[in-house]
Amino acid sequence: xxxxxxxxxxxxxxxxxxxxxxxxxxxxxxxxxxxxxxxxxxxxxxxxxxxxxxxxxxxxxxxxxxxxxxxxxxxxxxxxxxxxxxxxxxxxxxxxxxxxxxxxxxxxxxxxxxx
Amino acid sequence: xxxxxxxxxxxxxxxxxxxxxxxxxxxxxxxxxxxxxxxxxxxxxxxxxxxxxxxxxxxxxxxxxxxxxxxxxxxxxxxxxxxxxxxxxxxxxxxxxxxxxxxxxxxxxxxxxx
Numbered sequence: 001x002x003x004x005x006x007x008x009x010x011x012x013x014x015x016x017x018x019x020x021x022x023x024x025x026x027x028x029x030x031x032x033x034x035x036x037x038x039x040x041x042x043x044x045x046x047x048x049x050x051x052x053x054x055x056x057x058x059x060x061x062x063x064x065x066x067x068x069x070x071x072x073x074x075x076x077x078x079x080x081x082x083x084x085x086x087x088x089x090x091x092x093x094x095x096x097x098x099x100x101x102x103x104x105x106x107x108x109x110x111x112x113x114x115x
Numbered sequence: 116x117x118x119x120x121x122x123x124x125x126x127x128x129x130x131x132x133x134x135x136x137x138x139x140x141x142x143x144x145x146x147x148x149x150x151x152x153x154x155x156x157x158x159x160x161x162x163x164x165x166x167x168x169x170x171x172x173x174x175x176x177x178x179x180x181x182x183x184x185x186x187x188x189x190x191x192x193x194x195x196x197x198x199x200x201x202x203x204x205x206x207x208x209x210x211x212x213x214x215x216x217x218x219x220x221x222x223x224x225x226x227x228x229x
Contacts, residue, residue: 004158041221041222042119042205042219042220042221042222043205043207043217043219045216045217048216056216091158091159093159101147101166101209101211103149103161103164104161104217106151106158106159106160107158108157108158109158
């Protein structure tokens with residue numbers, strides 16, 4: 001079946017502009033995660049959605065970052081007033097449910113470059 | 116707080132040689148353990164995982180890992196590497212008390228020399 005998809009694959013934006021990154025999880029997966037991967041770094045957790053519950057936003061680095069998940073499926077990560085330090089690969093993942101024993105399936109990522 | 120340490124940022128090995136990628140973790144509660152692989156310009160995919168039972172876990176592409184609770188390690192091994200194994204390998208843990216969050220190591224780049 002179809003995996004996790006993300007769009008765009010690459011985004012170049014000017015400092016100060018807003019950007020929206022999209023994630024389509026695997027159908028039927030109730031859990032959705034956003035991560036950030038900076039050059040030479042591991043994955044940094046950003047935000048987590050589980051069904052209709054309130055999202056866990058504890059990983060968002062600043063109030064310029066926000067995310068929503070409509071209808072328990074598609075998610076959008078928005079970065080307002082982008083800064084150069086926001087340049088990174090943004091990864092989305094989904095899993096069947098919340099339990100830590102379940103594998104997370106990753107999308108190919110969106111490479112964001114802020115100039 | 117939990118943490119994952121991958122001691123080597125890069126590991127160069129000759130083709131057909133064995134390799135071990137090291138992973139140590141720190142946690143006050145029991146954990147599930149994972150190795151993910153990221154091939155060049157691709158997303159991450161699960162290589163193998165340890166949930167319970169036998170401490171030796173076999174994964175895809177001939178990789179295996181052994182959970183050592185006393186040493187809090189989960190090292191990844193392959194007896195003979197191929198050029199196609201060139202990738203970045205990430206170790207991660209999640210807590211058994213249903214915490215969903217994966218805690219990640221910084222990754223190890225496996226470089227295969229011909």
